[in-house]
Amino acid sequence: MSYAHGTPPEGAAADWTIPQRWERYSAAEHALWDRLFDRQAKLLPARAAPEFLAGLDVLRLGDSGIPNFDALSERLMNATGWQVVAVPGLIPDDVFFEHLANRRFVAGNFIRTPEQLDYLQEPDVFHDVFGHVPLLANPVFADYMQAYGQGGQRANGLGAIQRLARLYWYTVEFGLIQSAEGLRIYGAGIVSSHGESIFALDDPSPNRVGFDLLRLMRTRYRIDDYQQSYFVIDSFEDLLRQTLETDFAPLYEQVAQLTDIAPADVLPEDRIYTRGTQAYALAKGVA
Template sequence: MATEPPEGAARDWTIPQGWERYTAAEHEVWRTLYARQRAALADRAVPEFLEGLALLDMGSGIPDFRRLSERLMSLTGWQVVAVPGLVPEAVFFEHLANRRFVAGNFIRKPEELDYLEAPDVFHDVFGHVPLLAHPVFANYMEAYGRGGLRAMRLGALDKLARLYWYTVEFGLIETPAGLRIYGAGILSSLAESRYALESPKPRRLAFDLERVLRTRYRIDAFQDLYFVIPSFEALLRQTLETDFAPLYRRLATLPDLAIDAELPSDRPLALAAA
């Protein structure tokens, strides 16, 4: 990936969203995706996500990042900034560490509703932003950004990337009603939002930080493994209280784990509430 921003982007890789240039058809794609995901997630998403959707009021069309950021700033101090696509790791972490969430400004075509190779504005904003209205998760995302900058200095970015994958993108959480979804990669996918909570195929393991940092993942299929956190508070606390430097040194002496690896310490979790 290029280390210099493309033409038209600022030094931090941000660009104008260009909200006024979206067509009626593009807004209709958003409304279609929003309506079906909102219905599918009513009893599948963590309640804090659904509360964020209601607070941010994003159902009428592609959100204007300026107005969306005003609402978020008043709630948790976050804002959403547009970027031309994937950005370098250092740029990404710097934005997160300063409570800026980067989002692509293009939206998929009508024939791509169910699958898209690159994350678009629906994945980035619908999937990620509602939980940024939740103070504890918002703090976790800032902490992850700061941790990412440190991991780059320590040469351990490959390990920390797994934490993002298995929490922010594909995380499940325990609730009194049973397991629920909070990972954006699941929340923005109609098929995986059903698969993650209903299919008998994937394993669902209690979250263990070292286990997560050792475990590989794949990006080209539904997940065969999900990690389940007990609460956002527990996730944030473990992130803030762990000294990652000695953990990285320890992990450097251990082999990575395949997705289908089984450890004696693994604790599988059932779908239904106990």
């Protein structure tokens, strides 16, 4: 999601896009992409949703070096009609929604430094492209992201962006899915993180709870460390169907009447896959 306000920085277009300037990446930057890619490529075949892994293949993201957005967009356009455009960093919510609603995914064009291998505050090209773009090659997820953009434009008018953002967080960024092969990760924040790729599936600390739209929209989230709860969808079709069929306006009003749920809380009505020990969070003094 995005947090900047005001007008685009110098050199950016009115819609905040900038040229990727692929030719400017250094050999060391391409090598850093390869290093991040290889590390995740080893980990993900047994952990990521099959649809994510298929996207990596179709888009040839395993080719060496930081992907050129023009070449990537051409493949993605053939698959689902989406494009990848570069932005300098975080952008205003309304601009972000407008891009998604028009099947344009905005990606940071810079790459982290080697010192930031495992943690960074602003999404870089590895998080944005490796994490987000593979699923955009899946027709169902591609439609979900566009619908989310349109939902964002509507939420903007209803003053409900913070509630809707929780849906993005717990699906697009940190979602789990019940696949034929068992529980898998698909959220971009997980699949692009070495540590969380393991933690989200294997660690006894976090809760893993069945997806429920109202429950999820009431749940606060952590932006500074691994999640304390993950939500599990049954399929991308089910996620798309539920979010399309539900009118969010009354849902936002309902959520406004209810208390927020803390990131670690489990409710009696939750469909629980794993009740977390929260040992990880407790050790850090946060739970």
